[in-house]
Amino acid sequence: xxxxxxxxxxxxxxxxxxxxxxxxxxxxxxxxxxxxxxxxxxxxxxxxxxxxxxxxxxxxxxxxxxxxxxxxxxxxxxxxxxxxxxxxxxxxxxxxxxxxxxxxxxxxxxxxxxx
Amino acid sequence: xxxxxxxxxxxxxxxxxxxxxxxxxxxxxxxxxxxxxxxxxxxxxxxxxxxxxxxxxxxxxxxxxxxxxxxxxxxxxxxxxxxxxxxxxxxxxxxxxxxxxxxxxxxxxxx
Numbered sequence: 001x002x003x004x005x006x007x008x009x010x011x012x013x014x015x016x017x018x019x020x021x022x023x024x025x026x027x028x029x030x031x032x033x034x035x036x037x038x039x040x041x042x043x044x045x046x047x048x049x050x051x052x053x054x055x056x057x058x059x060x061x062x063x064x065x066x067x068x069x070x071x072x073x074x075x076x077x078x079x080x081x082x083x084x085x086x087x088x089x090x091x092x093x094x095x096x097x098x099x100x101x102x103x104x105x106x107x108x109x110x111x112x113x114x115x
Numbered sequence: 116x117x118x119x120x121x122x123x124x125x126x127x128x129x130x131x132x133x134x135x136x137x138x139x140x141x142x143x144x145x146x147x148x149x150x151x152x153x154x155x156x157x158x159x160x161x162x163x164x165x166x167x168x169x170x171x172x173x174x175x176x177x178x179x180x181x182x183x184x185x186x187x188x189x190x191x192x193x194x195x196x197x198x199x200x201x202x203x204x205x206x207x208x209x210x211x212x213x214x215x216x217x218x219x220x221x222x223x224x225x226x
């Protein structure tokens with residue numbers, strides 16, 4: 001049981017390049033999330049998904065797109081990378097239990113640098 | 116919009132000293148969660164508080180949820196070097212399953 005995995009772990013892009021970050025979970029969780037973490041800013045939600053085929057915007061969605069074609073995978077795309085998107089990206093997943101807000105399980109993160 | 120504020124941003128302590136981080140929300144929360152992130156690692160769930168005035172303990176860690184459900188605290192007694200990391204509180208964001216994270220308190224412990 002690998003939990004939440006993220007690919008790649010590190011990436012360096014040039015301004016204007018595109019890339020896709022892959023998140024996979026093997027816990028059969030319904031909900032998945034993409035966050036970015038910047039120094040002093042905590043975790044900010046980019047996009048999230050409450051089920052296969054559905055996505056929604058979070059706090060900082062601009063410049064990103066997502067897709068959830070399979071329940072276990074959540075993809076984050078950068079169509080034209082900008083230096084402001086240099087950050088550590090975390091994926092998380094959760095299962096709705098109906099008891100409070102569900103615990104989120106985080107992946108190891110992807111460190112992205114845009115030059 | 117809803118905000119979750121956390122103080123202090125940084126805390127440096129001598130090993131054996133106590134440590135407390137505080138979390139305040141601009142709105143009433145249905146529950147609050149705490150996460151720990153070790154240096155270079157990812158956030159890991161510690162605990163969830165749901166009831167007004169709730170107090171929970173995990174060994175040297177004590178978590179409290181305020182009576183008005185708008186604030187919370189995490190207290191560590193007699194810190195150890197293994198406590199090093201950033202502690203985040205997170206309140207429910209209203210949307211399905213979403214959390215609003217505080218900016219975290221980074222704890223360093225000097226041996």
